[in-house]
């Protein structure tokens with residue numbers, strides 16, 4: 082009793098002091114002293130883009146405002162940054178999971194520490210292990226490869242096509258009796274062509290893991306990405322859309338998969354809140370990890386989620402304006418988009434005849450201050466030295482010590498089409514705060530440059 086009282090009164094003192102500081106800072110800044118006056122977050126995050134300085138900025142932070150601040154303050158004031166217990170009633174991660182599942186149209190969501198952790202949980206959820214093969218695009222982020230290797234399974238690479246995502250025919254060709262799953266990565270803001278992928282997967286009994294890290298808020302024919310396959314994952318790292326700096330989520334409608342993922346993210350154990358969602362526990366305890374999300378992260382993500390549609394809406398509108406303006410250019414070859422309405426508009430993409438003209442195109446657009454690059458944010462996995470040499474964290478790692486693992490040959494020969502496509506594509510970044518004037522400037526620049534090169 083006595084300690085509880087002391088604790089409470091100490092906390093009240095601290096709160097009073099903090100409120101006093103905040104009030105006096107506000108008073109001081111109101112009095113024109115500038116004390117405590119902070120730049121507006123959205124401006125601090127990127128600066129408003131202008132034609133002279135076209136900066137797409139980091140997407141999520143441009144939408145930080147009082148809502149994130151308020152949610153964070155609630156966690157701080159309650160003294161409960163841990164999701165399961167504390168002096169207050171921690172609910173931020175719990176509520177975020179409920180709302181995120183509703184937003185994505187799945188029964189369940191699990192908040193974790195990163196997109197990489199989410200992939201490890203999803204792979205565990207799918208019961209992938211030694212002896213299994215998992216099909217992974219040759220061009221994607223490291224985590225799609227490492228999650229397979231960490232599970233002791235064998236990564237099998239599939240080429241991308243002009244969607245910049247997996248080529249469904251090549252996916253079908255790479256299926257063997259050992260293929261347990263395919264990771265359909267919705268890369269660079271654009272959905273995979275999910276219909277053929279799902280058809281092939283169903284026909285051949287292959288599970289589908291959707292990696293939506295680069296396409297949070299995207300959809301395919303009206304269905305939210307992540308809700309189409311068996312399981313979906315997201316990243317909330319700063320380079321993605323909605324963000325808490327770091328963070329990730331797993332979604333699924335399968336209660337066994339969900340329980341396995343939830344157990345893996347918490348040392349193999351399960352809390353009542355998860356079994357309340359699934360109705361009952363169906364999986365025994367096993368060795369897991371700690372990928373639990375903190376309440377501070379959950380607070381920011383809860384606020385960011387309410388703005389996801391706005392972020393994506395603005396990006397998409399700007400990307401569509403640019404696509405509309407350039408699609409009539411003579412001979413232009415745009416990224417093939419199986420569902421343009423589901424694209425989140427992260428960038429606009431077009432293809433040049435070869436690498437040399439691609440490089441000249443990027444150079445000339447950059448001279449005009451247009452944020453242009455080769456395909457970004459991922460790696461050409463099969464040509465990485467550590468992948469070619471199949472290095473895992475132990476020399477006898479099961480992924481590569483099986484007969485299939487030993488026979489597997491990575492390197493450029495397993496992804497020729499991907500390397501060629503990579504070399505021809507130009508990427509122009511789109512910002513959610515671009516104005517019609519900026520979109521028009523980008524269109525004119527692409528028209529001028531493309532006309533002289535093709």
Ligand SMILES: *Cc1c(COP(=O)(O)O)cnc(C)c1O
Pocket residue numbers: 194195196197198221222224225266292294295315316317318327328329458
């Ligand atoms: C960023 C990313 C991840 C991993 O997310 P982190 O939060 O950075 O761990 C996984 N897959 C893809 C395609 C990504 O772009």
